[in-house]
Amino acid sequence: MSKKTVLGVLAAAIALAYAGSTWWAGNKVKSVYDNAFAELPEQTALVRVVERGYERGFLGAVSTVTLELGCPADAARPEASEDDDGEDAAPAPAKPLRLSFRDTIRHGPLAGGSLAAATIDSELRLDIKGQAEARKVFGDARPFSARTRVGFDGGYASEIALAPGQFVDEDRTRVSWQGAQLRVRVDGARTEAHYELALPGFEAADLRNGVNLKMGKLGARADLDIRHGWMLATGKSTGRLEALEFTATGRKADPDAAPARPFPAIVLQGLDAASDATIENGLYAGTATFKGTGSVGATRIDDFEMVSSMRRIDVGAYRKLAEIWTRSAAANGCIRGGKASQAALRALLDRVAPDLKTMASHGPEIGLDRLRLEIDGQHAEFSYSAAMAGVTEEDLQLPGSALMLKRGVLKADARLPVKWIEKIAGTASGDQAASPEMAALMIEQFEQQGYLKRAGDDVTSQVEFSGGQLKLIGKPVELPAK
Structure with a gap:
């Protein structure tokens, strides 16, 4: 076989391989689009695909889609029933917003000058009226742009940009x-x-x-x-x-x-936020921290920190609950109008009740672990938590309200500098120079009534509800009769 023939066969093989890769990439990308838009209506009641097109060529494709955002028009306001007097009727939600997007797709393996299954350039499509409105906000800039690189394994990397703009509604x-x-x-x-x-x-x-x-x-x-x-x-x-x-x-x-x-x-400055979440043995736990400095009026806040958390959240039950809730028209405020809305919400709560009880059996807890404020070298601290504790199989047969009263645990703690109380008392009385004796008398009266305790230069208080019993600084408090 001659050298020219060999080179010809090699070139043909390379061309065939490239064509096969391009064909495979086209199928892969179309499959990704089909799956994504098929799953979208199952994820939320507030987004719907109302129109979609996909024109595929050998080297690329064009995908167009129109999404409707907001409550569905047919679920916005149900017909009133015969026993609905209309007094609780609420106005219908705003008209759904429609947005259209066009994706220009280049198939791989050399897509848009890079090694990838595909590259996708996305743009927002506007009609003549929409283009005029967009120019008022964005000027001549393109309002929205996105470029996505799809890998051969189906992964992707996207860069999305929103142009600078300004919206003015007359003088309002x-x-x-x-x-x-x-x-x-x-x-x-x-x-x-x-x-x-x-x-x-x-x-x-x-x-x-x-x-x-x-x-x-x-x-x-x-x-x-x-x-x-x-x-x-x-x-x-x-x-x-x-x-x-x-x-x-x-x-x-x-x-x-x-x-x-x-x-x-x-005015808040230098605000740092961090969160960390884990799942162990089927239970979700997460912590979030937010801190910085600032001022309120003339009062300088030297430092503040807020730490919140959730613990022992059953993953399976939470996922089911979240899916039901996000897909529900009632939960998203789309069913309005007196008794019809109330009935829809009751039905929704009945539907999620089993998952809530499953979560309760694991002793879930959420709360504000610490809110710390420092002013003039003194600091105050607040915290609270809400949890379920000691739930048994027998307890799970109880109605939700009875279960909460029996196994619910609520706690709240507070520590406040006496100097701050003096300043607050002076502001309330109009006397900025309120005497420490006046504040001390007020603190003593509240301490005698069992609402707080003096602890050096601070006052503290604690509230707890557990086992159906309310306690204030460790002492039982009689609940009002039912």
């Missing part, structure tokens, strides 16, 4: 943002996910009442295990917000009206 509302970027990476087995979010700045204002919320640069990232689904993702997440400012001048729309008293400005 103004909302502006400096853009947003999101990077997401998910492996082919759908077990691991990573994301990074960047939001340079955001501001919202109620122009009529002089209320303004301003947010500085926000960044967040996470490495997650999603084998149990996004709602039960485990792993670590971190985030940082440079500043958050809330002001309310109390200005009214009527220029002749007397100005309202300004609300103290709230």
Whole structure:
């Protein structure tokens, strides 16, 4: 066989192999789209696929989809029954929003200049009216863009961007943002996910009442295990917000009206957030921490920290409960109108009751482990928790309310500096120089009544409900008769 013949056969083989790879990549990508849109209606009652198209070629494809966001029109307001007097009827929810997207897909193995099963460029499709409205908000910039690289194992990496913009509703509302970027990476087995979010700045204002919320640069990232689904993702997440400012001048729309008293400005700075979640022996546990500094009016907050947690959450029962809840039109506020809405919610609660009881049998607990505030070198602490404890098989036969009364445990603790009480008493009485003796007398009266205890330079209090008994600082309190 001649050299030319060999090279020809080799070139043909390479071309055939490439064509086969491209054909396989096209099938793989289409399968991903088909599965994703088939599963979407099962995930939430607030998103529906109303129109979809997929035009496939050899080297690429074009996917179009129109999504409807919000309550379904046919579930928004049921017909009133004969015994529904209409007095509790509520207005129908807002009209669903429709958004259309176009994906331009390039099949691999050399897709868009990179080695991948496919690359996908996504864009938001707008009609003539929508384009005019978008120009008012985004100018000449493209409002939304996304580029996704699909790996040969079915995993993907996406880069999504929202352009800077500003929305103004006459003299009532103004909302502006400096853009947003999101990077997401998910492996082919759908077990691991990573994301990074960047939001340079955001501001919202109620122009009529002089209320303004301003947010500085926000960044967040996470490495997650999603084998149990996004709602039960485990792993670590971190985030940082440079500043958050809330002001309310109390200005009214009527220029002749007397100005309202300004609300103290709230400024938070250097806000750090972190969360960590695990699943062991079928039980989910997670902790979240939020801390920073700031001020309220003229009062400087030297430091604050908030730690919350949940423990012993049964994974199987929680997943079922969450799926039922997110798919329910009633839970998402889509069924309105007096007794019909109440009946739908009762039916929903009856449906999730078995899963709630399954969760109760594992002794679940949620709470605020610590809220610590430090001002002028002194600090206050607050905490609370809600749990189920010692639930037996016999207990699970009880109605939900009876089970809560028998096995529910609620605890709350507080510690407050006496100096703060003196300042609060002075502010309430209009005498900023309220004497320590006045505060001491007030503390003594509450201590005699059993509401708090003096502990050096602080006062403390504790409330607990367990075993059907309410206690205040360890002493039983008689509950009102039924």
